[in-house]
Amino acid sequence: MTRRRIGLLGLLGLLFAMVPSVEAAPVEERVIVVFKPEAGPAEAAAKGLAEAFGGQVGFVYQHALSGMTLTLPGDAVNGLPTIPRSLRSSQTSQ
Numbered sequence: 001m002t003r004r005r006i007g008l009l010g011l012l013g014l015l016f017a018m019v020p021s022v023e024a025a026p027v028e029e030r031v032i033v034v035f036k037p038e039a040g041p042a043e044a045a046a047k048g049l050a051e052a053f054g055g056q057v058g059f060v061y062q063h064a065l066s067g068m069t070l071t072l073p074g075d076a077v078n079g080l081p082t083i084p085r086s087l088r089s090s091q092t093s094q
Contacts, residue, residue, distance in 0.1 A: 027074035030058065034067040042066040053079065 039045040042060050046068040050057045053076045058069035 028071050029074050029077045030069060030071045031077060032067060032069050034065055037066070039066065042068065046070070 033046075033049065035042060035045050042062045045066070046057045046060045049055070049068070050070060053070075053072050055070045055072040055076065058071060061067040
């Protein structure tokens with residue numbers, strides 16, 4: 001009987017070892033960035049900014065203002081205020 005229990009515990013241990021571990025999804029932040037007039041065309045500025053920060057462009061604003069929505073890795077958001085061509089940026093609720 002003891003051998004069965006040990007065998008069963010060993011089997012359960014193997015089964016748990018085979019279950020893939022669940023990792024937390026990387027934190028992403030969505031921000032709105034408003035460009036200064038000297039940033040140039042919004043489409044090009046948005047693409048360049050997304051590439052520089054490893055983000056993804058959501059929507060590009062070209063008429064009422066020049067800007068974009070951008071989804072970034074959480075730690076990249078802190079670097080946005082250092083960009084000379086952006087007037088301001090603010091986080092949005094998801």
